[in-house]
Amino acid sequence: MMTSLQHQLSLWIAVLIVAVSVVAGSFSFWLAFDEAHQLQDEQLRQVAALMDVHDLLPMPDRNGRAVNDYPDARVFIFRLGTHTNAKQTELQMVGLLNNLADGMQTVSDRQSEWRVVIRTLPNGDRIAVGQRTAMRDEIARDGALRTVLPLIGLVPLLILLTGFVIRHTFKSVMRLSKDLDEKGDGNLVSLSNDGIPKEILPFVASINRLLKRLALSMAQQRRFIADAAHELRSPITALTLQAENIERADMPIEARQRLAPLKSGLIRARSLVEQLLSLARHQSNQTTDFEIVSFDIIVRNVIKELYPFAEAKHIDLGIEQEEPLQVWGDAFDFFTLTRNALDNAIRYTPVNGKVDVSFFLEGNQMVFRVEDSGPGIPEDDLSRVFDPFYRIAASGETGTGLGLSIVRDIATRLNGIATLSNINNAGRSGMRFQYSQSSCRTRLDC
Structure with a gap:
């Protein structure tokens, strides 16, 4: 109790x-x-x-x-x-x-x-x-x-x-609680002692020591992931090239059939390494050296890059609603966020499906939305799709389970909100990804 x-x-x-x-x-x-x-x-x-x-x-x-x-x-x-x-x-x-x-x-x-x-x-x-x-x-x-x-x-x-008087006295404790609630894995700065009663100072000092140990542990974890991914990148690339060279050589049909799964596994491993490197880069990059970014141009560039993959599955990929958008942030973060969202939509949309992209203003909020005609996600799994390495078991698609985790980290760093929900409209099903944050034309507007 x-x-x-x-x-x-x-x-x-x-x-x-x-x-x-x-x-x-x-x-x-x-x-x-x-x-x-x-x-x-x-x-x-x-x-x-x-x-x-x-x-x-x-x-x-x-x-x-x-x-x-x-x-x-x-x-x-x-x-x-x-x-x-x-x-x-x-x-x-x-x-x-x-x-x-x-x-x-x-x-x-x-x-x-x-x-x-x-x-x-x-x-x-x-x-x-x-x-x-x-x-x-x-x-x-x-x-x-x-x-x-x-x-x-x-x-x-x-x-x-x-x-x-008691409520006023406990305001400092409530402020500490609020500060702790607002801290994420990228913001483990020690709590301030200003205005804290001396009886609570030992408790605050213990929490600050815990935050330091946690920050050190997470930094070591990120460094390990980045080092491991970097060390695996070169040999996997070399193995992929060797597999492509072997594929061009004359070989029996049975050997060629056995080579295909090997090549597919190497491609998945290379994709995993790239995602791990991307995750480590975004988690370690806590700078706030932001600038005004034309978000609509980034979205169009991502669509152009992924259009061949959609065309290969005969997916109708297009823009449903668009507006010129100026946002405050990092261009590479926005590029990674939109690419992962669109890549997931194309990956899990069946052949001859449809993916609609929208980016527009809603009040003072910029909204980026991707809707697909895929099978959707069970409601019990929706709360976990942003966890690292989590994948839907019955999806039947290859993937690393890191794309949405990277999206969540980027959204947190940009003070935005990323959500994923099922579409249950009459006669239509699928998934809806939405990202929103404040829109601005100058730094002061943000």
Whole structure:
């Protein structure tokens, strides 16, 4: 299962933020709740003290109204002692308070719980200043919630900011990933350390060492292929010439029949050597000393060169659509690309078949297209035809399997796109090769 370090960090930090916020919020709520109760107790003491300093008396009972008849009142003052005109509920409350000593007390009657402070006045009267604990708790709860609400509101914002900071921090890692994805076998330059966190620098250094070893290995491989192809070129050419000389000599029919496969094998070997040399040359040539090339002229020259081979198979080879095209690149690369594409089309098109060539502008893109009437390629093999030495087993044609691999390397070097697809139009089948890249008339246009 693929895991994302960025997502894991974001998730765990978000969980920790929520957990810490819950603990901090609960603690802040408890502190604010307790402090509100202390303030309310102090308020009761101050009211009781005012009764002493200003010689105030509790509000007399009017019309027999009881405590429950003042639902909006927050502080009640009771005169302790005997009150014949008080209601039953108030008598019960006074009776509870008469037996208590002076100071802060918590008492409960049959209906509610009270927080009261009892005080003896200078004239000997005793009073009780009290609040219902339910009202006290409601006031304290509201105050505590107002204290915690800003913290609750900051939690989502903090999570979002944390995610943003993590994504910003991982931008350098994503840039490294993008740089690695864009590297091909011809671009194994070391990764830059600019802007990379020091914790990731050892990893980047390891990747750079790996890239150097890979570049060295590929260079040795290309050099071996080029050296081997070069060493084989001369003896194969000599053997081919000897076979042609022997063919001109008088010999029995049986010997001549045996000579034909030998000559055919030498021709295939020589073609393989030439393709290997071409592959090594294009892979080792990483220069960007490009110029403006007339692509349409190159295509016409390639058609002229390959026309005899098409004519030998009675293939209708022609240009279906054409436009003057100026492209930025290397003329030899374009020549090799178009020749390999046309050579494959002619090679795999049956006798009396057809090969159409088109080169035109599509927006700001140059498009080179070759369509043939051959048998096509199985869909399972389409993804591998650009691999070196890969050939379709049931094709029945000779070849090296390097032509399209060379085309892919050239397309990569020219920043172009080469594709191969089957033609499945009604009443028509075959293959479609297409190459496209930016078209330009000056270097600045590219």
